[in-house]
Each structure stands twice: as structure tokens, then as C-alpha cells.
Amino acid sequence: MVPPTPISIPHFVETQLQLLLLEHEAEVSSSSLATTAASVSPATRRTLQATGYALTGLVLSQCRTGLGGRVVGEFAPDPAVSSGKSDDNRASGGQPRLGSHGIRVGDVVRVNDVSAGNAKKIGKDKGKDSGAKDKGGPEGVVTRVNDKAIWIAFGQQGKGGGTSKEDDEAIEELWGKKLWAMRQTMEKMAKMTESDHSHFMRVAFGHTTPLEPDYEDIGAVEFSDPTLNDSQKDAIRFALASKDIALIHGPPGTGKTHTIIELIIQMVQRNKRILVCGPSNISVDNIVERLAPKKVPVVRVGHPARLLPSVLEHSLEVLTQTSDAASIVKDVRKEIDEKQASIRKTRTGRERRAIYDDLKQLRKEFRERESKCVDNLVRESSVAVATLHGAGGHQLKNQKFDVVIIDEASQALEAQCWIPLISAEKVILAGDHLQLPPTVKSTNLKSKQGADKKDDGSTKEILKGVSLERTLFDRLLSLHGSEIKRMLTTQYRMHERIMRFPSDELYESKLMAGDAVKSRLLADLPYETQGTDDTQEPLVFWDTQGGDFPEKAEDKEIGQKEALLGESKSNEMEAMVVARHVDNLVKAGIKPEDIAVITPYNGQLSVLSQMLREKYPGLELGSVDGFQGREKEAVVVSLVRSNAEHEVGFLGEKRRLNGKLVPP
Numbered sequence: 001m002v003p004p005t006p007i008s009i010p011h012f013v014e015t016q017l018q019l020l021l022l023e024h025e026a027e028v029s030s031s032s033l034a035t036t037a038a039s040v041s042p043a044t045r046r047t048l049q050a051t052g053y054a055l056t057g058l059v060l061s062q063c064r065t066g067l068g069g070r071v072v073g074e075f076a077p078d079p080a081v082s083s084g085k086s087d088d089n090r091a092s093g094g095q096p097r098l099g100s101h102g103i104r105v106g107d108v109v110r111v112n113d114v115s116a117g118n119a120k121k122i123g124k125d126k127g128k129d130s131g132a133k134d135k136g137g138p139e140g141v142v143t144r145v146n147d148k149a150i151w152i153a154f155g156q157q158g159k160g161g162g163t164s165k166e167d168d169e170a171i172e173e174l175w176g177k178k179l180w181a182m183r184q185t186m187e188k189m190a191k192m193t194e195s196d197h198s199h200f201m202r203v204a205f206g207h208t209t210p211l212e213p214d215y216e217d218i219g220a221v222e223f224s225d226p227t228l229n230d231s232q233k234d235a236i237r238f239a240l241a242s243k244d245i246a247l248i249h250g251p252p253g254t255g256k257t258h259t260i261i262e263l264i265i266q267m268v269q270r271n272k273r274i275l276v277c278g279p280s281n282i283s284v285d286n287i288v289e290r291l292a293p294k295k296v297p298v299v300r301v302g303h304p305a306r307l308l309p310s311v312l313e314h315s316l317e318v319l320t321q322t323s324d325a326a327s328i329v330k331d332v333r334k335e336i337d338e339k340q341a342s343i344r345k346t347r348t349g350r351e352r353r354a355i356y357d358d359l360k361q362l363r364k365e366f367r368e369r370e371s372k373c374v375d376n377l378v379r380e381s382s383v384a385v386a387t388l389h390g391a392g393g394h395q396l397k398n399q400k401f402d403v404v405i406i407d408e409a410s411q412a413l414e415a416q417c418w419i420p421l422i423s424a425e426k427v428i429l430a431g432d433h434l435q436l437p438p439t440v441k442s443t444n445l446k447s448k449q450g451a452d453k454k455d456d457g458s459t460k461e462i463l464k465g466v467s468l469e470r471t472l473f474d475r476l477l478s479l480h481g482s483e484i485k486r487m488l489t490t491q492y493r494m495h496e497r498i499m500r501f502p503s504d505e506l507y508e509s510k511l512m513a514g515d516a517v518k519s520r521l522l523a524d525l526p527y528e529t530q531g532t533d534d535t536q537e538p539l540v541f542w543d544t545q546g547g548d549f550p551e552k553a554e555d556k557e558i559g560q561k562e563a564l565l566g567e568s569k570s571n572e573m574e575a576m577v578v579a580r581h582v583d584n585l586v587k588a589g590i591k592p593e594d595i596a597v598i599t600p601y602n603g604q605l606s607v608l609s610q611m612l613r614e615k616y617p618g619l620e621l622g623s624v625d626g627f628q629g630r631e632k633e634a635v636v637v638s639l640v641r642s643n644a645e646h647e648v649g650f651l652g653e654k655r656r657l658n659g660k661l662v663p664p
């Protein structure tokens with residue numbers, strides 16, 4: 001192997017810290033845009049809502065204490081607004097419906113001024129320990145959404161104030177948990193000396209080359225899943241045999257997660273302890289859901305409100321309260337409650353002080369026992385599963401793993417990956433560097449603000465040629481070449497003809513279509529459909545050239561909307577064509593739930609939402625970037641751009657057109 005050009009770790013860390021600072025600045029400025037959402041005009045509000053920026057006109061309809069002492073508020077449309085002129089919130093079956101929005105379970109949202117009374121109530125429930133800020137309402141995590149309400153879990157009730165940490169917590173909250181965890185990891189890396197660097201770290205920065213995989217060491221591999229294809233088996237063998245780094249390159253629908261599940265089973269059989277991470281809760285919950293039926297002992301680390309209900313029984317936090325191992329913790333908890341209750345019966349200050357002293361001791365013991373219980377629970381499981389930033393939490397502090405696997409690694413920022421990797425010995429990254437990288441808000445800000453900020457110009461120098469969007473997956477590939485990767489080559493999502501474009505343009509024509517999908521058409525769906533041109537052809541193009549379908553930039557008179565949506569574009573005539581096509585599909589018997597309409601421009605999404613949302617409530621409307629990795633039977637893509645100059649803007653990015661066109 002040709003020795004790679006080494007990268008200076010301190011220089012890398014300094015660059016990342018600068019970039020994270022810029023990202024933080026960008027987040028702050030975009031969240032203040034979101035906070036203004038409540039005060040904008042009804043037209044703009046509808047646009048914001050339709051594009052997923054905000055949900056407005058809500059009231060707090062119920063409040064209860066949920067798992068882990070968290071306050072869960074149920075928010076529903078304000079009947080006063082929905083019975084009025086707003087189309088979005090028109091009453092249906094007695095109870096008003098939420099308007100269209102892009103808010104999903106697991107999102108962190110801020111509740112702003114829903115109505116003066118309610119906003120105040122949530123802020124109070126949240127209490128000072130969650131640090132509600134003056135500048136906006138309280139923040140919480142979305143735990144459930146249906147068409148009539150949205151449930152949000154806020155901070156812990158009665159947690160008891162840890163005063164000394166308040167400042168730290170305030171900074172952490174200001175930064176947002178994800179960015180903060182990355183910053184802390186980078187600072188930890190900055191403090192390391194050369195002798196602290198692990199072999200993997202030296203490989204990752206090109207200070208040494210990866211070791212040769214040892215196939216003899218792993219012995220014969222007996223696959224538990226008989227359906228695995230050859231490229232999947234090959235990737236598993238390679239990942240088992242590798243000593244430090246293996247990349248599993250999974251183009252859309254090629255069974256990346258499927259492969260990881262078998263890989264984990266194989267590693268557990270070889271008595272390895274594994275930490276599995278991914279950038280989002282959904283990505284890692286998906287792994288827990290698929291591992292659990294295989295009887296692999298797995299524990300999911302993370303805030304229960306963010307987990308899918310189906311994985312709660314594996315949640316470390318829930319197990320800490322319910323498992324046998326938790327009984328020693330329960331005893332102390334009971335004692336604390338009793339002591340606390342006895343304060344009321346005291347007569348003198350001295351008696352009270354004595355109780356406070358006891359309580360202090362008991363709380364200390366509680367923390368110690370709880371941490372022991374957590375350690376034991378994690379140690380008993382062969383597999384721990386967490387989001388990348390969750391892997392930095394105290395629960396995993398004392399744990400050592402043989403292998404760290406990161407799924408969706410090309411969707412994660414490199415600094416985020418280092419949270420679990422800082423002490424890793426062997427690493428498997430699964431991803432696809434030819435799909436869109438993670439969304440970075442600071443990309444456009446960088447040149448405007450950050451790079452010119454420091455007087456001495458050193459920031460500018462440091463940031464030259466680098467961006468947060470460059471993922472670890474991509475960087476390792478360019479550093480060590482394709483010898484460290486195996487590619488999965490059979491995809492199980494697209495008709496062969498749809499696959500041809502991404503295969504030829506991005507994957508060197510290496511993709512093949514699985515037998516079950518390669519010639520599957522909408523007309524073959526397992527319910528009754530009519531054979532029409534639209535259902536018997538896997539790919540249909542509507543030609544809009546010739547000047548009758550002009551694109552337009554957002555309405556100049558709505559300044560605020562323009563600011564919020566960026567320089568978004570729309571194309572009303574094209575939207576009408578899309579609506580016609582959807583009508584045709586539905587007339588041919590395709591269920592609206594099986595159809596997605598996606599577009600790269602938020603402005604167009606707003607136009608399409610207004611045309612289609614009410615007519616087909618089951619239809620999915622979304623942005624191209626937001627749809628990555630999902631699937632639907634029929635996908636209608638509205639490309640919007642149409643101008644005499646032949647400008648296509650950010651559509652020129654090949655990765656944006658990859659993997660969107662799904663079966664059949």
C-alpha cells in the first residue's frame with residue numbers, strides 16, 4: 001500500500017473547532033428566524049408550516065408526567081383559529097386537524113408563544129433545571145405526532161438543582177447538545193499527546209497504513225441469514241477480518257443495514273463487544289428493532305422520549321428502573337422519598353438540617369448505585385446501541401468495546417464520529433459517500449462572516465479548502481484508497497431502468513437489480529390497478545421545455561418568507577403537471593399513501609402543498625433532501641428549474657439526484 005500523506009491531528013482539531021463555531025453561529029441565526037414564525041402574516045405562516053419550519057395556531061390541550069419524570073404536553077390546533085378562516089386547520093370530524101408540517105418524532109422543537117397563558121404554563125412546568133430561556137419558549141422533544149395533535153416531552157420534573165453545573169449546562173444548551181458533544185470531543189483530542197493516539201487514530205490521519213485483514217483468524221463464517229447475496233457476504237468477511245478499519249459502501253437499497261445485522265451476529269458469536277452508533281435516533285432504533293428478534297443481548301442508550309416505542313424494552317434508562325439489577329437502586333430511592341416526606345413533620349431547624357445531611361448522603365449513594373447498575377447492564381449486553389452524540393454520555397464512560405460500528409456514516413459530520421471513535425480500536429463504517437452529505441447550515445455563512453472575522457486572518461487560512469461536509473467515510477477513502485472498502489452491489493428497491501441512471505453516473509455501472517424488483521411495475525402492485533401508460537412504464541418524463549413553464553423566484557413582496565426560505569424557486573405550471581400526474585396515478589388505482597411527491601425547492605413544496613395536501617391527505621409531500629433513504633411505490637419529482645440560461649443551480653450536484661427514484 002502506498003503510504004498516505006499524514007494529516008496533523010492538532011491542525012485537524014483546530015479546523016474542526018473553527019468550523020463548529022461557525023456552525024453554531026449559523027444555528028443561532030436560523031433559530032431566531034424560526035422564533036419569529038409566530039408573529040408573521042397568515043400567508044407566510046401557511047408557507048412556513050407547509051415547508052416544515054413551524055406549526056402555528058396551537059394550544060396546549062393536555063399535560064401529564066411521562067417516563068423518567070418528564071412533562072409531556074399535548075398540543076392541538078386552537079379551535080378558535082381552526083374554525084375561522086384558516087384553510088389549513090379546518091375542522092374535520094369535530095376535532096380540528098393540524099396543518100401540513102415537517103415535524104417528526106425525535107425532533108427537538110421550541111414552543112413559542114402558543115398563546116400567552118399556555119406558553120407560560122409550559123415554561124413553568126419545565127422549571128429552572130432545564131434552563132428555559134427568556135428569548136423563546138421551552139424546548140422539548142417530539143414524542144408522538146398524529147394528524148390532530150403533537151406531543152412534546154420537556155425536561156425532568158423536580159430533578160433538584162445542581163447549582164455548580166448550571167453555567168456549563170447553560171452553555172451546553174446554547175450550543176445545542178450535538179454541537180456541544182462534538183466540541184468537547186475535539187477539545188479532548190486537542191489535549192492528547194502523540195503517545196495517547198490509538199492505532200486507529202494514527203490510521204485515520206495517515207500516520208500509518210491499515211493492517212492487512214486476517215482471514216485465518218476469523219475461521220469459517222457460517223451465515224445465519226441464508227438470503228445474503230455474495231457482495232454482502234464478502235463485506236461481512238472483510239469487516240470481520242479487518243484489524244482496524246473497514247468501510248461498507250452501500251448504494252441505495254443494497255441492504256447496508258441488513259448486512260450490519262449479520263455482521264453484529266457474527267461478531268457476538270466471536271465474543272466481541274460492540275458499540276453501534278448512527279447519526280439519528282431513527283437509524284439506530286432500526287438496528288435495535290432488527291437485532292432484538294435475533295436474540296442478541298442489546299441495550300439502547302438514550303433519552304427514552306426519543307426512542308421508538310418498540311425499542312423501549314431495551315432502553316438503558318428504562319432497564320435501570322425496572323430490571324432485577326435495579327432493585328438496589330430502588331431501595332435508596334424509596335428511602336430518599338421517605339426522608340423527603342419526613343421534613344414536613346420536623347419542628348426545629350436542627351432536625352431539618354440533619355435530614356438534609358442524610359438526604360445529601362443518600363443522593364450520593366443513589367448516584368453511585370445507579371452508575372454501578374448502569375455499568376452492569378451495559379456490561380451484560382454484547383451490543384450497546386446509541387446515537388453518535390449519545391455515545392459521549394456518562395453511561396458509556398467506563399465501557400470498553402472491541403469494535404465500533406457506525407451506520408449511515410456518510411450522513412454524519414466527522415467531529416460527530418469521533419465521539420465514539422476517540423478510544424476505538426477497530427472501526428466499521430457503513431455508508432455511501434455518493435449520496436448527500438449531512439446538512440450543514442454554515443456553508444453559506446462561512447465566506448460572509450466567519451472566515452473574515454479574526455483580525456489576523458488566521459481563521460481564513462485554517463479553513464481554506466475544508467468544510468464540515470467532508471465526512472470521515474469520504475476522507476478515509478481518499479486517504480487509503482478502495483482497498484479498505486467493500487461495495488454492496490445488488491439493490492432491492494428500484495426497477496432496473498430506474499437504477500440505470502445512478503448506476504452509470506455514480507457507481508461505475510456496478511449496480512444490479514434484485515430479482516424481485518428488477519421488472520416490477522406499478523401495475524403489479526398487490527391490489528387492483530389499471531394498466532395505463534403511467535403504471536406500465538417504470539419511468540415517465542413530462543417535458544416542460546419551450547418557455548411555457550417558467551420558473552420563478554419567491555414573491556418579492558413577502559420579505560420575511562423570502563428570508564426564511566432562502567432563495568427558493570417555484571414553478572406553478574410544473575406543479576399543475578405534477579398534480580395532473582398524481583390524479584392520473586390515483587385514477588389508475590394507486591393509493592395516495594403509496595405516492596410521494598418530492599422537490600428540491602421549498603418554494604415549490606409550498607405551491608405543491610397548497611394544490612395537493614387537502615385533496616390527498618395520505619400523499620407524502622417532501623423535500624428531496626429530506627426524503628433520502630426512504631421509499632415509496634411511486635415517486636413524482638418536480639425539478640422546477642426552467643430558464644433560457646439553462647441554469648440548474650444546486651441541482652447540478654449529482655448526489656442530490658441519486659437514490660430518489662424508487663420502485664417500481
Ligand SMILES: Nc1ncnc2c1ncn2[C@@H]1O[C@H](COP(=O)(O)OP(=O)(O)OP(=O)(O)O)[C@@H](O)[C@H]1O
Pocket residue numbers: 227228229232250251252253254255256257258259491492493514629630
Ligand atoms: N440479500 C437480500 N435479499 C433480499 N432482499 C434484501 C437483501 N438484502 C437486503 N434486502 C432488502 O433490501 C431492502 C433494503 O435493505 P436495507 O434497509 O438493509 O438497505 P439499506 O442499504 O440500509 O437502505 P438505505 O438505502 O436506506 O441505506 C430491504 O427491503 C431488505 O429487506
